[in-house]
Amino acid sequence: MAPAGGIEAGYAALHYGADAVYLGLRRFSARADAENFDLEELDRVTAYAHSLKPARRVFVALNTLMLQHEVAEVVDLIAAVADIGVDALIVQDLGIYRIAHKHFPRLRLHASTQMAIHNLEGAQVLRDMGFARVTLARELTLDEIREIAADAGVETEFFAHGALCYSYSGLCLFSSLTVGRSGNRGRCAYMCRDRFRLPDGSGSGSFAFSMKDLAVPDEIEELRASGVSSLKIEGRKKSPLYVAATVNYYRKLLDGTLPAGERRACEADIQTIFSRPWTNLHLRNRLNPQVIDVEFVGHRGTPVGRVERVLRTDGKSWLRFKTDRPVERHDGLQVDVPGMDKPFGFGVDMLRMPAGSHRERAGRIFMAPAGSTVEVALPPDSPRIPENAVVYCSSSQDTKRRYPYARPKPGSFRRRHALHIALHVRKDSLEAVAEDADGGRASETIAGPFSPARDAHATETAARKAFDKTGDTRFSLHKLDVDNPDRLFVPVSALNDLRRNVLAQLDKGIAGRFDRHVAAVQQAVSADAPRKAENKSEPRWSLKTDRFEHLAAFQLDDWESVNEVVLAIERIPPKKLLGELDALAAIIGRDRIRLALPMITRSHERAFLQEQLGALRSAGWTRWEAANPSAWRFLGSEFKDLSADWSIYVMNATAARQVLDMGASRVTLSPEDGIENLRALLGACGALATVVVYQDTPLFIADNCVRANLDGACPGPGRCKSEPLSMESSHGDHVIALDRGCRTVVIGELALGWGAQIPQLVAAGARSFRADFLYRTYEPRAVAEIWRTLRAGRAVPRTHVGNFDRGLM
Numbered sequence: 001m002a003p004a005g006g007i008e009a010g011y012a013a014l015h016y017g018a019d020a021v022y023l024g025l026r027r028f029s030a031r032a033d034a035e036n037f038d039l040e041e042l043d044r045v046t047a048y049a050h051s052l053k054p055a056r057r058v059f060v061a062l063n064t065l066m067l068q069h070e071v072a073e074v075v076d077l078i079a080a081v082a083d084i085g086v087d088a089l090i091v092q093d094l095g096i097y098r099i100a101h102k103h104f105p106r107l108r109l110h111a112s113t114q115m116a117i118h119n120l121e122g123a124q125v126l127r128d129m130g131f132a133r134v135t136l137a138r139e140l141t142l143d144e145i146r147e148i149a150a151d152a153g154v155e156t157e158f159f160a161h162g163a164l165c166y167s168y169s170g171l172c173l174f175s176s177l178t179v180g181r182s183g184n185r186g187r188c189a190y191m192c193r194d195r196f197r198l199p200d201g202s203g204s205g206s207f208a209f210s211m212k213d214l215a216v217p218d219e220i221e222e223l224r225a226s227g228v229s230s231l232k233i234e235g236r237k238k239s240p241l242y243v244a245a246t247v248n249y250y251r252k253l254l255d256g257t258l259p260a261g262e263r264r265a266c267e268a269d270i271q272t273i274f275s276r277p278w279t280n281l282h283l284r285n286r287l288n289p290q291v292i293d294v295e296f297v298g299h300r301g302t303p304v305g306r307v308e309r310v311l312r313t314d315g316k317s318w319l320r321f322k323t324d325r326p327v328e329r330h331d332g333l334q335v336d337v338p339g340m341d342k343p344f345g346f347g348v349d350m351l352r353m354p355a356g357s358h359r360e361r362a363g364r365i366f367m368a369p370a371g372s373t374v375e376v377a378l379p380p381d382s383p384r385i386p387e388n389a390v391v392y393c394s395s396s397q398d399t400k401r402r403y404p405y406a407r408p409k410p411g412s413f414r415r416r417h418a419l420h421i422a423l424h425v426r427k428d429s430l431e432a433v434a435e436d437a438d439g440g441r442a443s444e445t446i447a448g449p450f451s452p453a454r455d456a457h458a459t460e461t462a463a464r465k466a467f468d469k470t471g472d473t474r475f476s477l478h479k480l481d482v483d484n485p486d487r488l489f490v491p492v493s494a495l496n497d498l499r500r501n502v503l504a505q506l507d508k509g510i511a512g513r514f515d516r517h518v519a520a521v522q523q524a525v526s527a528d529a530p531r532k533a534e535n536k537s538e539p540r541w542s543l544k545t546d547r548f549e550h551l552a553a554f555q556l557d558d559w560e561s562v563n564e565v566v567l568a569i570e571r572i573p574p575k576k577l578l579g580e581l582d583a584l585a586a587i588i589g590r591d592r593i594r595l596a597l598p599m600i601t602r603s604h605e606r607a608f609l610q611e612q613l614g615a616l617r618s619a620g621w622t623r624w625e626a627a628n629p630s631a632w633r634f635l636g637s638e639f640k641d642l643s644a645d646w647s648i649y650v651m652n653a654t655a656a657r658q659v660l661d662m663g664a665s666r667v668t669l670s671p672e673d674g675i676e677n678l679r680a681l682l683g684a685c686g687a688l689a690t691v692v693v694y695q696d697t698p699l700f701i702a703d704n705c706v707r708a709n710l711d712g713a714c715p716g717p718g719r720c721k722s723e724p725l726s727m728e729s730s731h732g733d734h735v736i737a738l739d740r741g742c743r744t745v746v747i748g749e750l751a752l753g754w755g756a757q758i759p760q761l762v763a764a765g766a767r768s769f770r771a772d773f774l775y776r777t778y779e780p781r782a783v784a785e786i787w788r789t790l791r792a793g794r795a796v797p798r799t800h801v802g803n804f805d806r807g808l809m
Helices: 007-015 039-051 068-084 094-103 118-130 142-151 174-179 215-224 240-255 258-272 395-400 456-468 492-527 555-561 574-588 605-620 631-634 653-661 674-686 707-712 755-764 780-791
Strands: 003-004 020-024 059-061 088-091 109-111 133-135 157-160 214-217 231-233 304-315 316-322 331-334 344-347 352-355 362-364 373-377 392-394 415-427 429-437 442-449 475-483 538-547 564-568 595-598 623-626 641-644 664-668 689-695 701-702 725-727 734-739 744-748 750-753 768-773
Touching: 003 344, 007 020, 007 039, 007 240, 020 039, 020 094, 039 059, 039 068, 059 068, 068 094, 068 492, 068 653, 068 674, 068 734, 088 094, 094 109, 094 653, 094 664, 118 133, 118 142, 118 631, 133 707, 142 157, 142 605, 157 215, 157 240, 174 725, 174 744, 174 750, 215 231, 215 240, 240 395, 258 304, 258 395, 316 631, 344 734, 362 429, 392 707, 415 456, 415 538, 429 492, 429 701, 442 492, 456 475, 456 492, 475 492, 564 574, 574 595, 574 605, 595 674, 605 631, 631 641, 653 664, 653 674, 664 674, 674 689, 674 755, 689 780, 707 734, 744 750
Parallel strands: 003 020, 020 059, 059 088, 088 109, 109 133, 133 157, 157 231, 415 475, 538 564, 538 768, 564 595, 595 623, 623 641, 641 664, 664 689, 689 768
Antiparallel strands: 157 214, 304 316, 304 392, 316 373, 331 344, 331 392, 352 362, 352 373, 415 429, 429 442, 689 750, 701 744, 725 734, 734 744
């Protein structure tokens, strides 16, 4: 499956063999900055894809989180997409899922990688919800992919090539909480591509979180054998040329039609168009430390040689190197220069062969063949370029010429309703009765008289020709029956008038049916609100922590103000966990304790979680919190009370209703939300929604070790430096990277704090608040003081408010 950031990229993908393309609309796409499609373009590319032999498929990515005021707009879009006849809708938001699943049942649903499905249990939950396909998290190993593909009972999809997020997709809040550009809204500011400095100077100025590009040509056969249903190329912000070259490469690899000698040339083509260094990520090694490019960021190119020297002649500086591939004027070259964020790039404006090398061709040239020693004029402001530095070709005219693609004639493809038309010719009237495949029916009559024809067959021929002229309407003639028992003649002008009139009637009928259906769906969705519990006058307060010792300084008054403690059970051995729970229950009682399942449970962590759950069930614990869809499968039907954490995203009342209908007693609103949307949600959900008012929000959650990334190798368990890493970005953002068992969680130096905003939230309808003390190690006295400050409705010092005032872009 190939990306189509715009219609030209879609045509390129189909030309070079993509079985399907996925694309976004101008709104609600996880690549909001891509060109994207309007509905007319979507109609054109869908009809074109379906016309090919074999037919190709078109999937629409409506894979962002939907705010409450956007629900009606999303209903309109889903209706239009379904009417066009696309092959699937790719979604992240459970509200969008609910609308499509309930009201557009013929529209096939795919789960976006933004849903962070990373285990068998999560895929099985989505299967039971009616998803036809699940796009798996990129972090998985081949063994994990095999397990899910074999046992999930749902189609699986896996990324094979393209850019990588540092965090699990859908769980990155760095851009959102730092600059207000939410990755969950398609507006990521790519904070992971920034330089980060360590206070002690080690790793100073490194791109600690800038991932290499995923590329798995060597694993293609194993991925095919794994049972995965689809391999996906990332790149909706890439050019049609990039899409063409990448699809061509993987199509030939899959088909076994790529000769060994051509493979390197195809790879070089891709790399000249756009490429960072390549990695197979964790397919073969869950702890692979070679996934980050710590020195440079951005497009690199394909290596073509090394700098022999920089010389100055003719008033210019010339870079000399021996090229491994042809180079010509207007190509682009790059060289890694220490101290620069990106490779130094320049165009080949002047190219020459040095004296002494191919003497017969020395001097200015337009193109040099592979194996030539060449000199390229450098721009006047060039930095000092070190000898022996790698020279990369970052743009190739030859590559651009090598990937032409077919485009259909404008206006030749759109979705058309096949018509059956019955034409009745009588002496005093001419009637056309038209029916479409969806049951639409229209008739039109023109008054006669009509006289006998000299050639009755000519009348039928003229009628067929007239009704074939459907032009740019939404119709095509499938069948025409001509009933002309008196062998009468009908003027062509009458036939054309009849066609225009009956098609106009049909068109009006289709539009009316569509509008009535959309209006009915809008009304049903508006009525599909959570069954809001009556708001109590006194707010309910809960506290979440991953360490029992955080609560050691709580006094009796503090405990009396705690309605619930949510304990994150991740990484706590069962025996210790049971002991801590008994101690906590002795203070506040069992009915005020809830147990939070992990957000991430990879296959190697499953047995430990199941051991925990078995011990907890045996001890009679029945109140849980889910942070990922997999929790429903891990718990089965054996939960008395289940709440949903913020990572089960609820940014609209429809999503809230969906989560509650799945058995949750309460939802938790997202820490990246803003007050305007929170007001709308709280008005709909009231006490059913918990608002987190203090939290070390995870900005990144990544299944790789930042320390190993910086060092280039994992030192091993016995020598692992697992202490927190304080880091500062080039823009002055201060963060802390925490090691959580070879998983990196990055939090801000300042916590999210909405203490001073509590009165606004209460006025909006909030009746359930929570304070989180996770990830960071707190002094017990600090926890107690923060708790008391929040309960008093005051601002906690050294906190930030995130998007509370500015809202989400």
